[in-house]
Amino acid sequence: MTAPLDPALQPQPKTGALALSTYQLTKRFGSFTALDHVSIDVRPGTVHALLGENGAGKSTLVKAIVGYHQPDDGAVLIDGREHAITSPVVARHLGIGMVYQHFTVVPGMTVAENLLLAKGELPAIVPWRKVRQELEAFMATTPFKLDLDARPMDLSAGEKQKLEILKQLFLKPRLLILDEPTSVLTPQEADEVLGALRDRAHAGEVSVIMISHKFREVMEVADDVSVLRRGQLMGSHRVAETTPALLGAEMMGLSAGASTAAAVAAEEMPREPFPEAPLRLRVKQLSVAGDRGERAVHELSLQVRGGEVVGIAGVSGNGQRELMEALVGQRDRESGEVWMADERYHARREQNQRLNVRSLPEEPLRNACVGDLSVALNMGLRRFDQAPVARLGWMRASLLRDKARELITAYKVKTQGENAAIRSLSGGNVQRAVLARELDGQVDVLLVSNPVFGLDFAAVAEIHSRIMAVRNKGGAVLLVSEDLDELLKLADRIVVMSEGRIVHECDARDADRHVLGAFMGGAHHHHPVAEAA
Structure with a gap:
């Protein structure tokens, strides 16, 4: 030197x-x-x-x-x-x-x-x-x-x-x-x-x-x-x-032919029509405070029918996170009502079980898991106190483990086994484990936030198809995503949130990216969309 x-x-x-x-x-x-x-x-x-x-x-x-x-x-x-x-x-x-x-x-x-x-x-x-x-x-x-x-x-x-x-x-x-x-x-x-x-x-x-x-x-x-x-x-x-197809193939480590097939399969999400589906989720005039006490969601109303994916678009920080946390019971509601089917919904565990409400929050390890508990216990968080797993107040760990093994296989969760601590898994595998737990059984309402953030292509395709499967069986899906392409691909209807309000709504098939962008940017936030709820 x-x-x-x-x-x-x-x-x-x-x-x-x-x-x-x-x-x-x-x-x-x-x-x-x-x-x-x-x-x-x-x-x-x-x-x-x-x-x-x-x-x-x-x-x-x-x-x-x-x-x-x-x-x-x-x-x-x-x-x-x-x-x-x-x-x-x-x-x-x-x-x-x-x-x-x-x-x-x-x-x-x-x-x-x-x-x-x-x-x-x-x-x-x-x-x-x-x-x-x-x-x-x-x-x-x-x-x-x-x-x-x-x-x-x-x-x-x-x-x-x-x-x-x-x-x-x-x-x-x-x-x-x-x-x-x-x-x-x-x-x-x-x-x-x-x-x-x-x-x-x-x-x-x-x-x-x-x-x-x-x-x-x-x-x-x-x-x-x-x-x-x-x-x-x-x-x-x-x-x-x-071309995007060639770049996508390189990103995934696939040969070009394979990637285009995968891309096409992903784009063509099969959709069942649901002409007369019941209203499953109704949000009426909901207001929610943010972390600093400011008003994060302003008297927001929206509805989701069975067999429908409603996508919420918006630049991060416009109240989507607070809305979802209020819906799933992680945040207090200031005023307004939430209804599931014909029942006022308070996001209690007992209600979730009975009404088949499931959620995939953002950052699942922080919000939907207990990091030090095993994969089996995390997958069993919905049912550890119910028969047949719980008998006379005792939790039957072997049944929980068997169920976890079945879900680990079905959802391709890569883990050192069902007894590994869930925090030892990669992000995509934590997401798959939570998904397996939430989508197991009948799902009438699914609340999802940025479900594929930071995941690889294979996991994205898999999670998207699982979300669509809930819709195609007649479940109602409310999907928040900061990725417009994801919403355009999955949603039947798109609503745009800006500054805590819904400022635009359209059919996803006719959605125009630049129109959505203008509303996301708050270009029209003086004319909130009135919605009859």
């Missing part, structure tokens, strides 16, 4: 889009290889998408590039020269900026103060007049506008995401890395943000790496795409020379 140069002798950092290559980049965590000899090339002035399922290694790769992880092997090259990026500070000095999925804005500070903080220097006395001119000049060049005096609590989730991107652009990066930048944006905002960044890249100001799992986004915005699967690079392509 040579001694570091005197900073005065160091060349001034270059500007403009840089070329970045990783060479055989490898990262292990204990015995787990998160990145396995991955080599990608980001051409200067392009948008390079990293596509892959959760856990494919996308985040590990970019964290190695920005100096959060030190690779065990391989190298990062910038403009053809190898650099040891030992920390995010070094990455920033080289002109690399990253926008994370989690917001890092400081809540009490204005947009202007947050931008200044991004530079890492907030002097005790800020020369505001000079700074203000600098920030206004910067804002004049930016792809989207935010009020410099607004505070994060006044900003929507989408505006916070834009602030995160502006903070990085303020540092004039030569390479900008975005981790799932559109997960909190409406389709319109996503087009605006990604289009603006692509224009900047094509003007030669910056190179962009974008982590995504949305094919549509990649096909529309990126120049190049690299597909990762289980830590390995499956392929890199010019976007113009590939």
Whole structure:
């Protein structure tokens, strides 16, 4: 190692889009290889998408590039020269900026103060007049506008995401890395943000790496795409020379033919018609408070019939989570009524049993499982105190274990056996175990939240077909999802929630993505849809 140069002798950092290559980049965590000899090339002035399922290694790769992880092997090259990026500070000095999925804005500070903080220097006395001119000049060049005096609590989730991107652009990066930048944006905002960044890249100001799992986004915005699967690079392509079917095949590790068949099978969900089905779930004027006592759901009314999937669309944070928690009994209701069939519903266990109400909450390990208990006991949580499992107050563990084994096989749950603690399972397998428990037997009403978040393709297809099977047997399904494609595929009707209200409703077959997007963005929140309940 040579001694570091005197900073005065160091060349001034270059500007403009840089070329970045990783060479055989490898990262292990204990015995787990998160990145396995991955080599990608980001051409200067392009948008390079990293596509892959959760856990494919996308985040590990970019964290190695920005100096959060030190690779065990391989190298990062910038403009053809190898650099040891030992920390995010070094990455920033080289002109690399990253926008994370989690917001890092400081809540009490204005947009202007947050931008200044991004530079890492907030002097005790800020020369505001000079700074203000600098920030206004910067804002004049930016792809989207935010009020410099607004505070994060006044900003929507989408505006916070834009602030995160502006903070990085303020540092004039030569390479900008975005981790799932559109997960909190409406389709319109996503087009605006990604289009603006692509224009900047094509003007030669910056190179962009974008982590995504949305094919549509990649096909529309990126120049190049690299597909990762289980830590390995499956392929890199010019976007113009590939198709979603081929990329999907690489993501799943399938041959192209197999994937297209799987994709077609997934798209063609068989639907039974139910002309005269009874109303199974009625929500009347329901109001629910959020975690900080604010009103999260405003006098919301909706109905679901047997044999119908009603999808709730909306950008995360618009009351969907609080609505579902209030329905399943995890959150108090302020006012309003919920009816199942012809009975007022209070989400008690006894009612769930009798009325065949089941739920698949978000983050099932946290919300629907007891982590330290075995898979068998978690699968038995609905029936451990009922005959035939419980006799004279004694729980018959052997029956519970037999039932669990049967469900483990039927739902393809990968586990070390029915006695393993449920927290030892992967996310997809926890989800399958909860699903097995909830969908076993007659289901009249199913309440589901983001059922496939973070799961691999095979698990997604399986869970979707199980949800459709409940509908096709005449059950009523209420499905909350932040993934519009999932709703368009599964739902019969779609309602859009914005700021705790239903602002739009349509038949899923006639749904227009951009119309839904406009309502999701709150474009029409002054005209709530009146619904007779």
